[in-house]
Amino acid sequence: MAFEEITSKKYTAGLNNKLMENRTPEAKNTRKAPGRTFSFKLPAAYFFLAPALLTIFVFFFIPVAAAFIISFTDFDIYALSSFSNLRFIALKNxxxxxxxxxxxxxxxxxxxxxxxxxxxxxxxxxxxxxxxxxxxxxxxxxxxxxxxxxxxxxxxxxxxxxxxxxxxxxxxxxxxxxxxxxxxxxxxxxxxxxxxxxxxxxxxxxxxxxxxxxxxxxxxxxxxxxxxxxxxxxxxxxxxxxxxxxxxxxxxxxxxxxxxxxxxxxxxxxxxxxxxxxxxxxxxxxxxxxxxxxxxxxxxxxxxxxxxxxxxxxxxxxxxxxxxxxxx
Amino acid sequence: MTTKKILLHSFLLITGLLTLLPFIWMISASFMADGHASVYPPRFIPDSFTTMQYESLFSRLNVARNLFNSLFVSILVTGVSLFINSMAGYAFAKYRFRGRNKIFNLLLSSMIIPSQVTMLPLFLMLKYMGLINTYLAILIPGMANIFGIFLIRQYALSIPDSIIESARIDGAGDFQIYSRIILPLLKPILVTLTIFTFMGTWNDFLWPLISLTDSNMYTLPVALSSLMREHAKDPELMMAGSVITIVPVLIVFLVLQKHYIKGIMLGSVKG
Missing domain, CATH: 1.10.3720.10 (MetI-like)
Structure with missing residues (x-):
């Protein structure tokens, strides 16, 4: 379990190659174990990625999906004021x-x-x-x-x-x-x-x-x-x-x-x-x-x-x- | 050999000047009084030099506000996106986590989707959030940029792991390593991205045209195109507006030329 806290390949490779090779599948689930600085790596990656991925997901991927859905509806100025005016019209557009x-x-x-x-x-x-x-x-x-x-x-x-x-x-x-x-x-x-x-x-x-x-x-x-x-x-x-x-x-x-x-x-x-x-x-x-x-x-x-x-x-x-x- | 050389250089000079001729005429006409650019033959030097077009743009047509909008959103988008993209690019290059390659490839392949596809839903989303006609409407879609993340990742891959590791042994935290060690090392690519993002935001037209609805909020290109509708018969005024729109980006480009050219090369490597 302590081995797993060392996730940087280069570092461990330099120290002891065997430690990495001995990783067991069970050990993988304990990544968030607190301890030395190294253990923060996984959360740190997500911390670094979150702003970019969230922005791209919410303001790019969701709009792409939404555009796809909207293209099968009769979304117009009436739907803009109330969604109850929105109808699914399949391929009519x-x-x-x-x-x-x-x-x-x-x-x-x-x-x-x-x-x-x-x-x-x-x-x-x-x-x-x-x-x-x-x-x-x-x-x-x-x-x-x-x-x-x-x-x-x-x-x-x-x-x-x-x-x-x-x-x-x-x-x-x-x-x-x-x-x-x-x-x-x-x-x-x-x-x-x-x-x-x-x-x-x-x-x-x-x-x-x-x-x-x-x-x-x-x-x-x-x-x-x-x-x-x-x-x-x-x-x-x-x-x-x-x-x-x-x-x-x-x-x-x-x-x-x-x-x-x-x-x-x-x-x-x-x-x-x-x-x-x-x-x-x-x-x-x-x-x-x-x-x-x-x-x-x-x-x-x-x-x-x-x-x-x-x-x-x-x-x-x-x-x-x-x-x-x-x-x- | 020498005649060949002279011919070659004259050809380059003539075509180079022809390429710049629209700008020469633009600058010249912008310093003319009303009606003085609508003459035959065209004048490439103002017959009587006046700054009246610039004065009326700033005093009567409130172009200062548009200039401020353009500057402000371009700087804002550049600053924020550089921060967000550099963190993500660094993480993709130097951290190993589950799904890293899958996420990265998904991002890369989604670059084929043209931005026009997202514009309608994006407009609706921002409208329901009450952000249409605010600076945030320009900032939000520009905050993260897949191409920027890609460029930073490629560059960060060349940073040796040993630098990061020794900082870690010295007790530096992840964010410290990013801000104190990685960012300075990324400086060349960040300069390149700065100029790309700044110019991209400054020159952008379709999205600001859609998302900014009030002339007070217009960026320069949108203001210029709306001015064109009323002043199609005033070349002198329109040329002054074009000069104001072009000069800031031109200065940024001339100062950071080398980095811009390098950026084009980096961008084309992936192909």
Missing amino acids: YVRIFGEPLFWKALENTFYFVIGAGPISIAVSLGAAMLLNSKLVRLKGLFRLFYFIPVVTTLVAVAVVWRFIYHPRFGILNYLLAFLGVNPIDWLGDPNWAMPAIILMAVWKNFGYNMIIFIAGLQSIPEYLYEAAMLEGAGWWPKFKSITLPMLAPTTVFVGIITMIGYFQLFAEPYVMTQGGPLNRTLSIVQYMYEEGFRWWNMGYSAALAFVLFLIIFAATLIQLKLQKETE
Whole structure:
């Protein structure tokens, strides 16, 4: 029993290995035995963990479970005032979602954004990382800082700034494009240009983050691979295709997954720049969920939407991981 | 070789400046009088320098209060969550207890659940607790953070057990060991987490938009987006508001840059 009070492996290992080996199952039940300092270890671990685990349990796990339950009810503004107005409606919310044209529109827009902005972001990040990783470049830290600043700035504030950058008459984007002979575009007012405009802004805002991860990935590629390729007279493209890309594959999958998860949650950009318009062409799933839940108080329906979003993200993550395994 | 070098550097410089151009225009427009930013061609240097936009933000639109809210909740969440996460991360790394790995893996796998799923019930819970539209509405969901616990645990694993053991032999209690020995050793990762949490809370939008209902309680991003609805035709005023929102995080980032970059690397290791 006294042995059991010594629970630290390292300490006992140093003192006497046999003591640990002789632990009997019965001894395990006496952990709380008072005595030397060591015996406080088990309660101490729980003391250290309690605030975090309690918070996560009460304010994360319970809400997840509650959202699941709510998604099978008609929780609305009447239920908000009295629970007696709450009814279990089984799968009706989910059925309604799939029959709702606005949901399909939001789904289409969100996929347009993810499939558009995701690969472009990653390609720009990789390009920037490769440029900055070149041995010829001086002042790397400064250029890296330039590209990185949009990442740390407040999304809502830059969305406000870009709303004016996209101004059809006075915006700096149309001004710059005029030098290339491009006629003014009503970026946020034209239904066909609104989503590309949001994609452009998202790429600008985010590419610096993945760039950092790619730089680290590039630096971990052994130099001799490139030297060997150079001896064989390989040019830039073959080196990129048969060394850089395969060696970066794990990094790319990781970057792809985190980028995609973030992009599926598109909200602030359209909320600030277009309010989902014009003609709902930039309405995202999260904005649709927000409007249904917190503007119209259709909370049951909104909770169901949240789960649909979760399932989409989950499925997309699995697909990417599977693709990665197949290419290995 | 040298022409290649010059081309490469010019390309980096031009794209770098293009990346910063939105900010240059933002700062410039924020110092213009009403209407002076709505001109063609756009001005990147104010024609006549004025701070009137900032003055009207602070005197007429009460942005000082929003600035205070943002600062206060960001510092509060950072302080509290660092304390709670570091205790939990340390316990996961250095204590052996029943179900440790199971709990830890459960936490890690639950990170896939997007926060939007919890927002509705969380709103209802806090509403019944009377906490909607208070600072606690922002603090409570941010008090513990699975990713933060994960980062601290990974870092704490590298602390040698012998340090803890010798402190124990010297008669230090568990909490003393945590506060006097472990916390100082965790300093690098705590600095990284400080900047992540501070910036994350400062920049957060959807949850404050939902849980803060009174303009006096708005954080800067929420205040800015609501200001945008009324002042869509006032770029100069909106740019001043954007500057006020961006500058504090930018300063925090510039001061602690290295730690932030390191944090991204640590976060990507798990993938």
